[in-house]
Amino acid sequence: METQSSESAAVYASVTSKRDRARAKQSLAAYGFMTPWMLGMMFLTLGSVLFSVYLAFTNSNLLSPAHWNGIENFKQIFTADPNFVASIRATLLYVLVSVPCRLVFALLVAVLLNRNVRGLGIYRAVYYLPSLVGGSVGVSIGWRELFSPNGTINLLLKHVGINGPSWLANPVGAFFVLVLLSVWQFGSEMVIFLAGLKQIPQTYYEAASIDGASKFQQFFKVTLPMLSPIVFFNLVMGTINAFMVFTQVYVITGGGPMNSTLFYVLYVYQQAFTYFHMGYAAALSIILLFMIAACTGLLFLTSKYWVKYEN
Template structure:
């Protein structure tokens, strides 16, 4: 008994006089309405986004789906026609042409743009004097590349008497190609404009290159791997998630090409640059076939979703993550 009491006295003396007689602070009880209050606060901050989602995005999408089953000219009330708009697409030659032209543009422009942006990113990742200036100059076209002014400039550069043909004639080419007015070259003029806007992908690749550990390259160099071997066996596998991201975003953006075809070639010559969105615009706002344009928009969403889904399905075969072990 005496030993126990003496031990309690020692503990009280070690705690100090200020703590011995002071009651221990109790944790405030949580009110039952705290969770509801926090949820309401969160939804309050999300309200502007929710309004935009419900009205501008989801509302517009549901309205487009409804109009796709109607005949609507923007002036009179919509008339229900069922699947007539979708059946018309099967016999609309320009619809098939616009879809094929857009697919050709995506297949050509997206891979070439990725390759060019990756090569420039590798070059600009080196320790070179004034490297920041070079990065800025190469990034600027991606900021202004989709503007109407740049499209007009591009049209003048590749016109029959534009800068390109003037240079060709000065070096001895007597009959240079008619780039913009030729069905054979017109779409590739627009592809070249897309490639010129590689700055955004280049910046993302630069960020990915900075995340690759230097010891990997050092170990490869000790083993005798060349720079080309290091690029294909270290850089590309480590960059595969970044390549995947740029591929998906670039594909979606390429499907939505409009300004270039509308300004530079007006969909010609002979519909060789009649992109899908350009033809959709004509149906809706030039011919006032808004119901048919809405049906084209629904099909466009399905096509883009299928292509993006295919890329996601194939990604498991070529995209490698550091925290994923090979089975």
């Protein structure tokens, strides 16, 4: 009996050892795959953030050694910088206008594409294509030429007897052009909405139809409540991305006219690489981080009143 017991213990120990070695190999493989991301996170992302925090309290200009100046950059931002207020005003207006318009348009197109019609895959690909080339310089240049005084838009208006305005020469027109470009790039939100629409059980619509609900009522009583978590996700991501828009405004308007499109990230870029006020730009970046965090936190706080989960 003792011999059988010792043999069983030896077999158990051998099996356990092999299992532990297999788990160790799996763990090493997992850490190996994670290593590039962890190194990038530590040295590129976290390191850059910490260095920016340090620069925010200096008068660095990248051309001479930085000198510590405490909170002087933040004092100047909040007390003696009118462009700071102008950039916040332009950015908040852009966020409040472009994000809802983009989400509404993406949802409407997703509802239209949520049907079994011939060539549906082609339609989805065509509508998603602008998101793939979204923030590129080439698209921004093309958009700028499209709305130039002799561009395609004004030529089309001229054919119907309308003298097109100088879109980029007045604040309202320039802002409209940037918002329209943002709405045009609705493909990512549309795909996410489509995925959400596919998950809504058809029994809900059948029950609503039996109760006499119209298609319009079904949309607001069934579709929107069931999609509210996805609307919330798209709203958060769209808000963050709208705060950080840069390429489009840099290429199309350059912040003009009269600083009407001087968005915050463009102003940070100007301070850093046009005027070489790197410490000042770092302070502006820290403020942007807190603004985005505050807006995101506000969305999360209000979500409990309108986001409905099936459970």
